[in-house]
Amino acid sequence: MDFAVKPAxxxxxxxxxxxxxxxxxxxxxxxxxVKIATSYTRAxxxxxxxxxxxxxxxxxxxxxxxxxxxxxxxxxxxxxxGRRRAVR
Numbered sequence: 518m519d520f521a522v523k524p525a526x527x528x529x530x531x532x533x534x535x536x537x538x539x540x541x542x543x544x545x546x547x548x549x550x551v552k553i554a555t556s557y558t559r560a561x562x563x564x565x566x567x568x569x570x571x572x573x574x575x576x577x578x579x580x581x582x583x584x585x586x587x588x589x590x591x592x593x594x595x596x597x598x599g600r601r602r603a604v605r
Contacts, residue, residue, distance in 0.1 A: 541583060550576035 553575040558568055 546576060546579045546583070550579055553579075 550572055554568065554572040557571055557575070563571070
């Protein structure tokens with residue numbers, strides 16, 4: 518079975534200068550996931566029932582790529598432990 522991806526879904530049209538990858542429509546991500554899975558299964562023979570998992574894995578990977586990055590961890594605050602001053 519060949520999954521053809523239409524050029525319009527592949528983002529062949531240039532994105533606006535202000536556009537970001539996180540603004541890609543779900544349909545585009547799904548089409549890309551199918552194309553990735555198709556290429557993978559052509560190069561790596563596998564049972565037919567494994568193909569939906571490959572598509573899902575590719576889609577989830579694309580979703581992670583377009584999500585904004587997590588904020589950096591905050592430095593640990595002072596807990597009151599550590600050096601203590603001598604009481605006078």
